[in-house]
Amino acid sequence: MAEAFALAASVIGVAAFTLQLWKDAPEIAKNGSSISTSDCVRQAANLKAHSDRVKSLQDIEMDVGEAKGREERERAVLKRLNASPYRDRKDRNPCRVPGTCEWFVSHKLFRDWRDSKSSRMLWVSADPGCGKSVLVRHLVESVLHTSDSRTVCYFFFKDDFADQRSVVGALSCILHQLFVRRRSLLSEAILDRLDAKERGATNISFADLWQTLVEVAQVESAGEIICLLDAVDECEGQGWSQLSQALRLLYSQTDITTGFNLKFLLTSRPYDRIRISFRPLILQSLPVIHLSGESEVEIEKITKEIDAVIRARVRDIGEERHLTQGQEISLLKTLTCVPNRTYLWVYLTLDLVEKSIATDKARIQEATARLPRTVDEAYDKILHKSSDTKAAKKLLHIIVAAARPLTLAEMNVALALNQTHQSYDGLKPDLRREDRLHHDIRGICGLFVTIIDTKVYLLHQTAKEFLVRSSANPLRGMRAGLKWKYSLQPQDSHHVLAKACIQHLLFAEFESFQSFENADAPIFLEYSAKYWAAHVRELPSKLQDELAESMRKLCDANSSRCLTWLTVYWESTGSQFPQEFTTLMVAAYFGLKTVVKHLLRTPDINLNSQDGTYGRSALSWAAGNGHSTVVGLLTKGASIDLRWLGVPLQSRARVDLVDIKGRSPLTYAVWNGNLAAVRLLIKEGARVDLKDGIGGTPLFYAVFSGPRNVAKLLLSGKKTQPSDENGMVARLLFSAVEKGDDAAVVLLLETGKVNTQVKDGEGRTPLYWATEKGNENMPKKGMRTW
Template structure:
């Protein structure tokens, strides 16, 4: 085939891979590598599209075709291999009677070889596209993609494979070959499955994805920290020690943590680095227990020798769900650190202040005990924690007992005057970098660039977040002359709150169109701040379209994701970001800006110029999302075409065909409790949802139960469901109907 046909074929294959990923993305235990591949598919498709568009306007001679042939053919070949693996995983997991996604993927790889790892194939595709981008025929068309391609290639090089090199040893491979389609051997089939099950259970959160949500540092920044004596002392220490780094919001703590993981403190032969980025917008990212699970998962996949028989037996002996016990996981971490092969263990915990209060207290107490005076265990090992947080008193008080001379605990205060001065100088480096990009994008003259820099530097108390917001606003409106630069910069927002207010449509506008936009934006923001997890674009599309009169999916006309993403960006501006088709608030401070506090802002009231600040009452937000969930769960499809009760494997496929059900089934009751709704009509709708005799109830309840990792209860009643979810109004209604002495079909507990 000619290069143009091969490129067209490769685009079709990439699109097929994306479709297959959507079918398997909900599978529990899907290795992170698959998510990383999906993250890079749009870049690959865009680059191929640019190359195709350029080729269509050229008349290539034979020598040019021969030069391009190996480049495009290599990309197509690897894309087809990638598609084959994705489809095998989908079909294999669907047909398997037992085993996990990781089991099947690992078994497939050990037969195919390490070159068939999905991240390796994706990296090969991107390398081919990078070579294509540098070809003289495509340089004009794909120049803008080259930086992204190089960055993606570098990131894929650092992907932590779920199937390490040690698994490809010849002895293991020979065992695999002799077993045919049986599970791969680690030491024995049973031993391998046990270890695989433990690792799968420990992978409670896609920690790699969550790390990459944070931007990379600008060269010349983060030096205030890595050059600091406290950090140098902590890093060079040969014994256990803890470093607590506090700094104000917007000062780049998460960017710093990401930089440390990938550069200054990356895993080496003698050091194993694990990490967890706490984040308020995911339930699993607010949990210290989940953090420990992910740290152990990283530890055991990077240093397999530490995943000892002793630790395996400890997990097996624990009768509860092994990832639900903070104390058990902490003890396992300490046990692993005592292994003679452990070396230096580094755990980086970012945004500790965004951890849920009770969970944070548990972890703080464990750290206090471990690094305290009465614990001699730490003296014989090299286990280090680096914790970043805001300088909150509630955290300082938890670590206060460690603030004793002689203890191996250091507090580096990024909010102190000396460090703020250093951070401010680095923020200036960041400003220069961003302004240089604006100069390149808008063709500013050197004088115009210097004028913009001078005007920005006049504003005191800058943060990285403020600079990002302000420059986005400037780049959006800026015309190319000194007069307009002066006009735009003469009314810069002075604080992050001011910038947030300017980003959103005017909440009290007399302009009818602006007021309409503000109303729509407010509903979107209500949903985002109340949601238990970030919604996908498709879920948000349905949530916004849904009204009480809708009774099925038939009335919903799903919008193309790209168009809908542009629509909500137009309404909410920089306040939101969209990553991997999921909608997030830009920053934790954005949520804090919007939500009304128990202690109202002293500037509040009708005279408050910040009309969006503290404008969202949490009960109202939960009420909006609760009503959406209830209307959705009453769809007739769930009664007329319910989920097959005889197959847990079909849950993921049913969810794929029923947008928003995963969210509504799992979270509606929590929103109902938080909303304080007492309306009789809503209560009646809730009673219908909980009607255990209906097929729609059994459908959403089975979806909910699929996330509990326990057997589906049999013989449950409406009263049992209402009691389980704490729905007091429904319990009171049912007490006159059901036997109050009913017992749970699974645990035989009295209601």
């Protein structure tokens, strides 16, 4: 900064001297004086030197500006990749008990995988409660340390919340950890691929993330990259299909995997679908290590560790409860006689024993005689001891249905809310102090519920499986004599949360519009605004009808109440809030069929109005969000004929009404991948060849980016073909071959509508292009067709 001021002063000084010479020139000439040539040359040289310095400073400022711009892009990309609180989700799992997990760390297969200098994969499978998640946390924190030559990344899948089931979210978090530790790996190409501003508001795809990870791993300075993925059996189905396919392709290319060091360790239950996904690699003896965790050798080692934990805990209980040596021996013998012991069973059972002894030490023999023999029995005993069964059931309903973990403060509001509350002032007397709530939750649910970093969770995935009723065998728990097993129906759980959210959004405080910063928003507003409609959609029509009047109030786009919660919701989308958003658009956007049905019976409803920001209709919003039932209602139009009242018959929604980017509802349905919505729009005559502003058509997007079943639907049948069928399919085929999109080539060939001898403007066939591009990986099925 000082140098810049000095340079500026110097430049000003030279400029002042030059200006003075210019002013004095007439006087000098009049007096016969002269300026020496050397003075002029010297000043000119000074001027040039200062000019060069100014230019240099401008270059520096430009470089600083570019560096600042890049840093901002890097921050934006890292923020985008930070898709889930992965540290919190890791810490949700207990730390290992000293002396455990040694059976795995000392296992030869693990050591071979860990010490390998090339890319390897290790799959660890074991039954529930055997400590897989505890093991992975131990590996992250104590065994596989990040160093100058190694980066360890992790993600813990859980079935209870959407962000923990997403493979895209998992890969995003993996890359976030990698780039935070090695920022130099964020190349311009990667920034362009992942930068939201470059891509618009579209989500990052699995393909983009996987390509980025593999590319980064091949950079020489990347070193060893270890990715630990826990409980992959709990990720959503389509994501698992993508991930398993990508892993198979990666580790089947031995020439590639030996060129860099990208390692995966995956844990799961021993499900057949996981085993089948990896079977090709196992059969081909490729670099995949399958450690079952179920063989007699491993079971014996795990059992010894569990028994060591039991002995240590029994000693602790004996000291705390002043047990005699004989009582300790009796307790230890009883516990170690139970077959198929797991870490989870020990944790639950010893807590029950300790509480029973605390109540009546003299009845220790009776307490141990009725020990639960399974984890399910332990769960049932824990909940059977609840101090408030009704409160326990409501709490559990909320936890299993919540879209994300609720904080203690949010849970406080959700538990207290009922139909009598009309405002925050009316609610406050029924709220508990947070410290009191923490104590009360333990009293009504025991170990079944755990609180980590002020967020409320079920203890274990098996706890949810125990509680939520199975559609295949809903009475199995009752026949087993377990009162709490399968005691919660999903629709009842969503009903509890839907009513709480709606009641909250109907508070008097929201009758006038309020704009909140995140920190200033009332407790539970963010959750209610974002998820109330999602909970409603999970309800059967009868329960939705019960909430119809309240739902209509919330969707009234002319009300301040609607604007308040919708503004809070829209902030989470990262896109511009739509102006002139109608009530029908609100209901269609969120898939609220009950409200849409009511609005379709309104005489003056305009089905084809478009919002003032994106130019999208209600049908476009419903199709884009995959709400096929609402798509069907809108394409059908009004359900009653009002012409006898002098009111014109309501027209249907226009299926090809495009937005400001030229995109139709069908395009958005294809982007969403909702087959039912696509089928409805096609049935109503939606054009598959309608080009948007960049020349893309629904058919084009379906073939190149949509699910396979959607693409097949658009390519089948005469009614769904574009007007220039042969030309379109040919262009798509040429484009697919040129871009090396093998899947698209196969899909097009399977339609039976492709002339493989068709030629481009220069007389070249698709087969010629495939050969020219060196596409040796063309699928065999496609090659046979050609």
